[in-house]
Amino acid sequence: MHNDAKKKNNDAQIQDEKAREREMVQYAIVQEQKQAAAAQLKQKQAAAVAAPQAPSSKKACGVCTYLNNSSHKNCEMCGMPLPLQGGGSYNEYLTNKYSFKQMDAM
Numbered sequence: 777m778h779n780d781a782k783k784k785n786n787d788a789q790i791q792d793e794k795a796r797e798r799e800m801v802q803y804a805i806v807q808e809q810k811q812a813a814a815a816q817l818k819q820k821q822a823a824a825v826a827a828p829q830a831p832s833s834k835k836a837c838g839v840c841t842y843l844n845n846s847s848h849k850n851c852e853m854c855g856m857p858l859p860l861q862g863g864g865s866y867n868e869y870l871t872n873k874y875s876f877k878q879m880d881a882m
């Protein structure tokens with residue numbers, strides 16, 4: 777009876793160790809996955825940094841949306857002043873359009 781209890785205790789210990797081993801393996805797998813994900817993210821970020829910016833050789837006119845050469849200060853089509861920086865985002869385009877509308881109203 778005494779021995780039986782001891783054996784059970786031993787079994788429980790073995791089970792415990794096995795469970796811990798599984799946990800360790802799982803932990804290692806999770807760590808590996810995390811590292812892989814982090815590496816992937818780093819690669820993506822590096823690629824994003826290394827990727828050449830879209831050539832902003834064209835500037836969209838805020839009024840008629842004509843794509844002017846970036847060296848032009850005024851729109852070739854309507855003569856309106858072009859945004860100073862780059863081709864402009866859509867927001868920039870809207871801002872320009874809005875401000876020009878305001879100018880027209882005045």
Ligand SMILES: [Zn+2]
Pocket residue numbers: 837838839840841842851852853854855856
């Ligand atoms: Zn224009």
